[in-house]
Amino acid sequence: MDIYREHILDHWKRPRNFGKLDDPNVVIDETNPLCGDALHFELKVEDGAIKAIAFQGEGCAISVAAASLLTEKAKRQSVKNVLSISNEMMLKELGISLSPTRLRCGLLAISGLRKGLKT
Amino acid sequence: MVDPKKIREDFPILTRRIGNKPLVYLDNAATSQKPEAVLAAMDEFYRQHNANPNRGLHELSEEATGLYEGARAEAAQFIGADPKEIVFTRSATESINLVAQSWGRANLAKGDAIVLTEMEHHANLVPWYLLAEEKGLELRFVEITSNGELDFDDFKKKINGAKLLAVTHLSNVLGTVVDVADLAKIAHKAGARVLVDGAQSVTQLSIEVQALGCDWFVFSAHKMLGPTGIGVLWTKEGRYAEMPPWLGGGEMIKEVELGHVTFNDPPWKFEAGTMPIAEAIGLAAAIRYLSQQSMTEVRAHEQSLTGYALGELSKDKDVTVYGPTDTARRGGLVSFNVAGIHAHDLATILNDEGVAVRSGRHCAHPLHKKLGIPASARASWQLYNIPEDIDTFIKGIAKAKKVLQG
Numbered sequence: 001m002d003i004y005r006e007h008i009l010d011h012w013k014r015p016r017n018f019g020k021l022d023d024p025n026v027v028i029d030e031t032n033p034l035c036g037d038a039l040h041f042e043l044k045v046e047d048g049a050i051k052a053i054a055f056q057g058e059g060c061a062i063s064v065a066a067a068s069l070l071t072e073k074a075k076r077q078s079v080k081n082v083l084s085i086s087n088e089m090m091l092k093e094l095g096i097s098l099s100p101t102r103l104r105c106g107l108l109a110i111s112g113l114r115k116g117l118k119t
Numbered sequence: 120m121v122d123p124k125k126i127r128e129d130f131p132i133l134t135r136r137i138g139n140k141p142l143v144y145l146d147n148a149a150t151s152q153k154p155e156a157v158l159a160a161m162d163e164f165y166r167q168h169n170a171n172p173n174r175g176l177h178e179l180s181e182e183a184t185g186l187y188e189g190a191r192a193e194a195a196q197f198i199g200a201d202p203k204e205i206v207f208t209r210s211a212t213e214s215i216n217l218v219a220q221s222w223g224r225a226n227l228a229k230g231d232a233i234v235l236t237e238m239e240h241h242a243n244l245v246p247w248y249l250l251a252e253e254k255g256l257e258l259r260f261v262e263i264t265s266n267g268e269l270d271f272d273d274f275k276k277k278i279n280g281a282k283l284l285a286v287t288h289l290s291n292v293l294g295t296v297v298d299v300a301d302l303a304k305i306a307h308k309a310g311a312r313v314l315v316d317g318a319q320s321v322t323q324l325s326i327e328v329q330a331l332g333c334d335w336f337v338f339s340a341h342k343m344l345g346p347t348g349i350g351v352l353w354t355k356e357g358r359y360a361e362m363p364p365w366l367g368g369g370e371m372i373k374e375v376e377l378g379h380v381t382f383n384d385p386p387w388k389f390e391a392g393t394m395p396i397a398e399a400i401g402l403a404a405a406i407r408y409l410s411q412q413s414m415t416e417v418r419a420h421e422q423s424l425t426g427y428a429l430g431e432l433s434k435d436k437d438v439t440v441y442g443p444t445d446t447a448r449r450g451g452l453v454s455f456n457v458a459g460i461h462a463h464d465l466a467t468i469l470n471d472e473g474v475a476v477r478s479g480r481h482c483a484h485p486l487h488k489k490l491g492i493p494a495s496a497r498a499s500w501q502l503y504n505i506p507e508d509i510d511t512f513i514k515g516i517a518k519a520k521k522v523l524q525g
Contacts (some may be wrong), residue, residue, distance in 0.1 A: 002471075003467065004464070004467075004468070004522050004523065009523065009525070033484070034479060034480070035462075035463055035478070035479045035480065035492045035493075036480050036487065036492075036493035037493070037494075038493070058493050059461060059493070060461035060462075060463035060464045061461060061464045061523065062463070062464070065357070072315050102467065103462070105463065119328075
């Protein structure tokens with residue numbers, strides 16, 4: 001079971017949309033207290049759509065790669081579309097099968113976006 | 120001398136394979152594996168003697184009573200104590216909660232101070248947080264030095280005027296062996312009671328509770344080759360008088376009238392409800408198994424593996440090891456990080472090689488914060504581990520670097 005596929009390692013080593021925004025109007029912090037992983041998202045949301053998104057974080061390859069992949073997917077999408085991303089869709093996006101304990105790493109990013117965008 | 124190759128034959132699980140690789144079990148600080156003798160003792164109890172101890176007059180109940188109280192006597196002997204000073208609990212954690220909820224609630228009042236340390240496991244933090252919140256207590260934390268030892272000067276300052284010192288005997292992250300006897304002397308002089316968390320030390324060091332000089336010593340069976348679900352609380356003679364009952368139920372009472380209860384004598388006063396009988400018997404079997412070696416030999420075996428692992432890890436410039444470098448100052452575990460690789464990714468790749476290590480924050484969030492790291496990996500050994508296990512582990516680290524760093 002190899003979860004360290006090339007695209008995962010690529011998104012971990014060169015995370016897309018990594019950094020900060022100048023004028024975010026939604027800021028989300030999501031952590032996994034068990035392992036200490038922490039993701040910080042900054043978004044510019046206008047008229048129900050995500051105009052810009054960036055993230056920073058400290059975590060394992062899986063949680064960072066998942067955040068990178070998710071920001072690519074969420075960019076220029078409606079909030080509604082992003083909220084409709086299910087866990088299954090997120091895992092499909094990652095394209096690897098994760099053990100139950102490592103599911104949390106793969107789903108940390110989407111669970112953060114859900115919490116921050118739902119309000 | 121410990122002969123780990125021979126000892127391995129007593130542990131059925133060690134023949135397991137992980138994928139197509141032989142299991143290399145290096146997560147002993149989380150829980151150890153169990154020898155055939157422990158499994159057989161518990162099985163034999165259920166097949167031949169199962170009954171509720173101290174309840175019935177029938178033969179099985181008498182046998183169960185003998186086995187259960189016999190386990191108490193063996194646990195007592197193992198740490199140089201009297202059987203009456205041994206209370207069985209569910210875990211080391213529960214033992215600490217018992218002291219907090221019984222002694223702590225009855226003897227501590229608003230403004231009183233408890234001294235803890237920065238290297239405590241959550242089990243020796245959270246019970247005191249809960250009590251502090253309820254009672255308005257002050258919690259003080261003894262700092263650690265850059266070498267992962269307790270700062271003795273800081274301790275001497277903080278123990279002043281405190282009512283309790285609760286401290287680990289062996290850090291589950293740094294591996295540091297704490298000079299508990301020295302701390303206890305000073306704490307007692309300052310008028311404080313002393314609780315020692317022996318969850319990690321009980322399987323590695325020779326424990327003589329009188330020499331440690333503490334008031335309470337707690338440990339569990341499952342890290343010392345015994346089953347889960349049973350813990351021990353040792354209480355120094357005389358301290359029971361300061362401890363009201365905690366949990367209520369059967370066995371802990373002498374007589375119940377409607378509206379009035381007469382409590383049983385300790386230790387039974389603290390054992391409410393039907394206890395984990397088979398587990399107590401399993402603990403006794405583990406003690407007998409461990410006692411085939413002297414604890415000095417056990418310690419020497421683990422120290423030699425620690426020395427070997429530290430030497431191998433130090434060859435890799437990307438590896439940072441936490442805690443004392445002197446094996447005389449530390450127990451059989453090593454926490455570390457590899458630059459640029461998260462502990463979880465390392466553990467996953469090691470697992471592909473059959474190697475089981477712990478990754479994360481090891482129930483010690485404040486300590487990881489102090490060390491300035493989000494997580495760490497930890498390898499820890501037992502009687503049955505061999506230098507070849509460390510070789511496989513070190514090769515696994517090299518593989519992880521290759522996979523992740525390219």
